[in-house]
Amino acid sequence: MDLNRRQFMIGSGALTLPALLAGCGFAPRPAATSTTGSQTLTFTTWGTDAELASFSRAIALFEEANQGVTVELNSVPFGQIFTNIDAQLQAGNPPDIFRVPYYTFGSYAGRDQLLNLSPYLESGFSDQFTDAAWAAVQGGQQPFGVPHHTDTSAILYNREALDAAGIGAVPTLLEEAWTWEELSDVAARLRAAQPTDTYPMAYNWQGNGVTRWLSLLFQADGRFLAENLTDAAIDSTAGAAAVDFSSSFFTQNFVPPNNNVKSATFASDTWYSQTTAMVWSGAFAIPDATNTLDFDWGVTFAPRNERGGGDFGGNALVATAGTANPELAAAFLDFMTGEEQMRDFCETASLLPTRADLTESGIEFAVRPELAPIFLGQASTVRAEDSSQVASPNMSSIITVLQDNLEAAFAGSSTTAETLASIAEGIAVATGGEA
Amino acid sequence: MILRATEPPLATTTPAPVTSRRRGRRRAEVGRESRAGWLFLGPNILLLGIFVIVPLLWAIVISFQSTNGFGAGDFVGSANYERLAGDPLFWRSAANTLLFTAIVTPLSMAGGLGAAVLFNSVLPARGVFRSILIVPMAISGVATALIGVLIFNENSGVLNDLLGFVGLPNVNWQSGGASAFVSVILVTLWWRVGFNMLIYLAGLQGIGPELYEAAELDGAGAWGRFRHVTVPLLGPSTFFLLILNVIYSFQVFDIVFVMTGGGPQNATSVLVTYAYNTGFVTRDQGYAAAIGVVLLLVTFVFTAVRWSTSRSRDHVE
Numbered sequence: 001m002d003l004n005r006r007q008f009m010i011g012s013g014a015l016t017l018p019a020l021l022a023g024c025g026f027a028p029r030p031a032a033t034s035t036t037g038s039q040t041l042t043f044t045t046w047g048t049d050a051e052l053a054s055f056s057r058a059i060a061l062f063e064e065a066n067q068g069v070t071v072e073l074n075s076v077p078f079g080q081i082f083t084n085i086d087a088q089l090q091a092g093n094p095p096d097i098f099r100v101p102y103y104t105f106g107s108y109a110g111r112d113q114l115l116n117l118s119p120y121l122e123s124g125f126s127d128q129f130t131d132a133a134w135a136a137v138q139g140g141q142q143p144f145g146v147p148h149h150t151d152t153s154a155i156l157y158n159r160e161a162l163d164a165a166g167i168g169a170v171p172t173l174l175e176e177a178w179t180w181e182e183l184s185d186v187a188a189r190l191r192a193a194q195p196t197d198t199y200p201m202a203y204n205w206q207g208n209g210v211t212r213w214l215s216l217l218f219q220a221d222g223r224f225l226a227e228n229l230t231d232a233a234i235d236s237t238a239g240a241a242a243v244d245f246s247s248s249f250f251t252q253n254f255v256p257p258n259n260n261v262k263s264a265t266f267a268s269d270t271w272y273s274q275t276t277a278m279v280w281s282g283a284f285a286i287p288d289a290t291n292t293l294d295f296d297w298g299v300t301f302a303p304r305n306e307r308g309g310g311d312f313g314g315n316a317l318v319a320t321a322g323t324a325n326p327e328l329a330a331a332f333l334d335f336m337t338g339e340e341q342m343r344d345f346c347e348t349a350s351l352l353p354t355r356a357d358l359t360e361s362g363i364e365f366a367v368r369p370e371l372a373p374i375f376l377g378q379a380s381t382v383r384a385e386d387s388s389q390v391a392s393p394n395m396s397s398i399i400t401v402l403q404d405n406l407e408a409a410f411a412g413s414s415t416t417a418e419t420l421a422s423i424a425e426g427i428a429v430a431t432g433g434e435a
Numbered sequence: 436m437i438l439r440a441t442e443p444p445l446a447t448t449t450p451a452p453v454t455s456r457r458r459g460r461r462r463a464e465v466g467r468e469s470r471a472g473w474l475f476l477g478p479n480i481l482l483l484g485i486f487v488i489v490p491l492l493w494a495i496v497i498s499f500q501s502t503n504g505f506g507a508g509d510f511v512g513s514a515n516y517e518r519l520a521g522d523p524l525f526w527r528s529a530a531n532t533l534l535f536t537a538i539v540t541p542l543s544m545a546g547g548l549g550a551a552v553l554f555n556s557v558l559p560a561r562g563v564f565r566s567i568l569i570v571p572m573a574i575s576g577v578a579t580a581l582i583g584v585l586i587f588n589e590n591s592g593v594l595n596d597l598l599g600f601v602g603l604p605n606v607n608w609q610s611g612g613a614s615a616f617v618s619v620i621l622v623t624l625w626w627r628v629g630f631n632m633l634i635y636l637a638g639l640q641g642i643g644p645e646l647y648e649a650a651e652l653d654g655a656g657a658w659g660r661f662r663h664v665t666v667p668l669l670g671p672s673t674f675f676l677l678i679l680n681v682i683y684s685f686q687v688f689d690i691v692f693v694m695t696g697g698g699p700q701n702a703t704s705v706l707v708t709y710a711y712n713t714g715f716v717t718r719d720q721g722y723a724a725a726i727g728v729v730l731l732l733v734t735f736v737f738t739a740v741r742w743s744t745s746r747s748r749d750h751v752e
Contacts, residue, residue, distance in 0.1 A: 083715060086504055107718065111505045197590070197605075207696075256590050257610035262698030264584050265609060275590040397717045404701075411610075411700055430717075 039069040041325060041332055042095040044085065046078040050287070050366075054345040062335050071332065089113055089320070096323040097332060099148070099315050102136045102387065103211050103395050108318065109139030110393020115319040117143045120330030128337075131384035133354035136391050137316050146333045147354035149346055150314035151282040152302075152379045153204060153212055156289065159296040161277035165193035170300040174377040177301035177308060180219070180245055187254040190277050200254045201278040202267035203246070210261050210402045211311055211390060212280065215302060216242040218309030218386045224398070224423075225389040230433035232424035239423075241305070243409055243416045250410050261407050282313055283375040286350045287367045299374050308381030312390055314351065352379050394430040401426030491731070498724035504714075508721060515725035525726065527701050528709040531616070532730075535705060536684035539623050544676050546624060547631020552665070554632070555639045565636070568629040576626070576689030583622035583694050612702030615695050619703050622690055627683070631676055638672035639665070674745050678738055685734050706730050 045055065052075055059071045074095065076084055082104065088094040089108075100108065108114050121143065126134045133147035157170060167186055171177045178186065190200035205213045217224060222238025225231070249255040256275060258265050271279035272292065280302065289297065302310055317336055319329035335341065339355060343363055346353045350365050352375055359380065365372045392398065401423055409419040421435075428435035498515055502508025519525050550568055554561045571579060586593050587608040595605045608618045642665065650660045666673075688707040691697060697704035697712070706726055714723030 086715075090504060111503060113505055257607060258589050260610065260699060262696045263609055264694055264696055265588055265590070269588075270590055273591045397719075400712065400717050407698060407700055413700060 039066070039325065039328060041069070041071045041097060041323075041328060042074060043071055043097040043332075044074045044076060044081065044095040045099040046076055046081050047099075048284075048349060050349040051345065054341075054348050057344060058336055058341040061341070062332060065335070066328075066331070069328065092322070094320040094322065096325065096329050097317060097319050100145070100318055101208070101315050102147075102150075102312055103208060103390050103399065105137060105145060105316050105318065106139065106391045106393040106395045109137075109144035109391070113321055114139070114144040115321050115323055115326055115329060117145070117319070117330050117333070120327055121334065125334070128356060129354050130356050130359055132312055132382045132387040135384035135388035136312055137318075138388065138391060139393065145316035145318035146337045148315055148317045148337060149342065149349075149351040150312055150354050150379055150382075151284055151351050152310035152313055152375065152382060153215060153280040153282055154302055154374055154378045155201075155278050155300050156271060156281045156285070157278045157298055157300060158271070158274065159298060161190065161194070161274070165190045165277075170298065172300070172374075174301055174308065174380070178303045180303050180305045183303040184248070184252075184254075187249075188252070191253060194277070198274070199256045199259075199270070199276045201249070202255050202259045202270045202276040202280070203249065204267040204280045204282075205261050205406070206263055206266050207261075208399055210399055210406065211395075212313075213242070213246060213261070213402065213406060214386070214390070215309050215311045216246055216305075218383070219303065219305040219307060220245075221306035221309075223385070223389060224427065225392060225431070226433075227385075228433070229389065229392055230431045232427035232431075232433065232435050234427065235420040235424040235435070238306070239420045240416050243406075243419050245305075246406070247409055247412075247416070250412070260410050261403050283350045283352060283365070283371070286365060286371060290367050299371050301374060301378055302381075304381075308378075309386065310378050310382050312382045312387035314354070352376060392431065394427075397430035398427055401430060494724045494727050497721055498728045500721040500724075502721045503718040504720045511721065515722045516729075518722060519725060519729065524701060524704065524709060525706075528697075528704045528706050529729075531701075531703065532685060532687070532705045532707075535616075535620065535623075535687060536681055538620055539627070539684050539687075540677065540680040542620075543624055543627040543631050543680055544673070546628040547633075547676070548635050548669070550628060550632040551635035551639055552661070555636060565632070568632050570629070571626045572629050572633075574626075577693055579622060579626045580690045580693030583618065583690065587618040587622075587694070609695070610699055612699055615699060615703050619691055619694055622694065623687065626690070627680070631680070634672050634676055635669060638669045642668045674741070678741060681737055681741075682734055685730055 043055075043059070045052075047055065052073075055073060059073055062071060063069055081098075082100075085094060085098055094113075126143070129147055133150060134143070137143055137145040137147050162168075162170070165186075167189060187200040194200070203212070214224065217234070217238060220238035220241040222234065222236055222242060224234040224239075226233040249259075250257070256270055259267060259270065267276075267279050268281055268285060270276045271281075272289075274295070301308075317333050319326065319333060323329045337355065339357060342353050342355055343358060345351065346358070347363050348366050350367060353359055353363060359376060362376060363372055405414070405419050405423045405426065408414040409416065414422070424435040427433070497508065499510060499512060500508030501511045501514070554565050554568075558564070574582075589595055589605065589608045589610065592608065594608070598605060606614050608614045646664050646668070647660055650664050655663065686707055687705055688711065691703050691705055691708050692711070695703040697708045707730070710723045710726040710730070713726065714720045
């Protein structure tokens with residue numbers, strides 16, 4: 001058949017348009033699993049190479065144990081995953097399973113987007129997790145996910161910098177963690193020993209990491225939400241202590257001026273470049289720091305005040321409310337939090353387990369295994385009453401309130417009293433509770 | 436240049452008896468041309484509709500709702516727009532956006548014009564210089580902003596090192612409000628001047644050399660030739676760039692989002708970063724849509740005013 005140029009171009013356009021639209025997500029997906037009875041789950045996550053490799057190993061074992069079942073793993077960059085998930089939820093074609101940080105979990109659980117796992121989990125299922133972990137996946141007293149792993153911040157230090165300031169031993173036991181006063185003393189000695197363009201420490205509260213500031217609030221034995229998880233409780237003596245202590249980092253030049261909560265420069269970058277001697281960081285940074293840094297470094301516990309405390313970082317695995325295979329989805333979540341799968345994931349990716357048995361027996365990181373007990377010890381300071389507040393359905397709005405007000409406090413634009421009153425008011429607006 | 440793509444062939448304009456068969460063939464040709472035109476236009480109209488018109492109309496609908504993005508929103512009338520009026524962060528972001536536009540638009544156009552005039556002259560290796568200025572266009576805004584973070588990092592950035600090297604004090608590019616605003620402007624200019632130069636360069640090459648010769652014979656100096664020949668004849672390019680630069684500036688997002696996140700203390704918050712944070716971080720999507728609609732209206736009004744007052748927009752040589 002002879003084709004002239006016009007016919008060729010029209011034909012090409014007709015052929016390529018569906019492909020173009022499919023690439024944009026407008027082509028229909030394969031039929032839903034419920035109507036065909038097929039056993040396929042879709043699982044959307046982000047992850048490092050080590051995390052994705054562990055997910056793949058676990059999926060292969062799950063498929064092997066459940067003949068005829070297929071789990072499709074969809075890896076998406078972290079920066080895009082939640083706009084994608086939101087769009088899919090709005091369009092009615094979300095994945096069956098996805099991974100979500102605990103501080104974002106409540107946004108979905110509180111808006112009826114997640115599967116209530118109660119009917120699908122055996123009684124006593126919750127007993128295998130630490131109280132803090134199980135509290136972090138609750139919405140209205142019901143489990144809407146499983147706590148897949150956690151992470152919490154300890155202090156990474158540059159050995160040479162501490163030596164230069166005459167700071168010898170650092171705490172190696174949780175009970176001996178620096179008090180706030182001791183940490184201030186260490187920072188002051190570093191400040192005196194360092195040139196003006198380097199700093200004693202940097203705090204990892206940038207971006208959504210502002211939830212890590214809450215560690216200081218918990219160390220002061222404070223809360224930001226009352227026990228009803230609706231009213232604000234931050235305008236308190238503990239709240240004032242936490243704001244005063246963190247603000248002193250800036251007034252005493254303990255941290256670089258650009259270590260504020262909205263800075264584009266992450267705390268770890270300043271420590272990597274040896275601008276700071278210490279940095280608050282999660283265990284996830286261990287592999288990268290080991291491969292990258294050419295100076296001697298170690299880890300010690302975050303400080304304590306009225307008590308020890310830490311942020312409940314990490315991620316849950318959740319099933320979407322509209323999944324066609326709720327039993328299978330719940331079985332997959334159960335499997336992924338099994339002892340063997342969680343150990344593999346946490347050891348290879350340098351993260352912390354949420355299972356009580358693994359927390360008690362300990363795990364060995366593939367890289368720098370001697371550091372695992374410090375992070376596990378730090379994680380043990382997180383209480384269920386702390387992590388349950390972070391699972392609030394309004395946490396996304398509360399994060400913005402914390403960012404705006406702490407930034408102003410650290411820049412010296414608002415007093416401690418003004419900061420606490422403004423945060424309390426913002427929380428009340430977000431939750432509909434009382435300030 | 437005058438394009439006459441649809442001018443009929445000479446034979447059909449020659450006065451001659453026109454037979455009905457010839458008229459029929461002509462109608463068939465016109466029909467085929469028309470169909471082909473619509474077929475070529477069709478995919479563009481379809482994509483424009485799907486990706487621009489429908490989302491735009493949908494955003495207007497959402498702006499009258501209270502919604503977190505899940506499920507049907509609640510109709511709240513003009514509540515979101517009334518809330519805008521009393522929201523200090525909205526006004527701060529609007530003022531920052533206008534200031535950013537007022538600074539970046541003339542500077543990027545002036546820089547582009549200067550570079551175009553320079554690289555249109557007899558200059559050794561001008562092709563290399565043109566390429567160097569155009570290269571930033573090929574880099575995404577996010578990558579450009581990441582480079583900006585490296586340069587303006589106030590602890591270990593290149594710029595503060597250079598300032599220190601020549602004996603100047605360090606600048607708090609990230610923790611100072613005014614300095615952070617300046618850093619965003621400088622990175623935007625670096626990114627945008629090349630594009631302005633490209634458009635002006637194309638415009639300059641359409642100006643005949645005889646006009647300059649005539650002006651020179653009339654006694655015009657270099658500045659006179661630039662002022663009275665180059666600038667007026669670049670009117671269409673200037674009009675195009677003005678509209679485009681203003682729209683780009685109103686829509687600035689990636690550079691601010693990556694370099695400063697709108698901080699410190701909202702000193703660099705612009706309308707799009709505020710809308711993004713409101714819509715996708717705090718999930719107040721109705722209010723975020725209202726911010727977007729205001730931005731659209733401002734852009735429309737500016738374009739309409741400029742269109743109606745511009746004398747040079749239709750000049751085509």
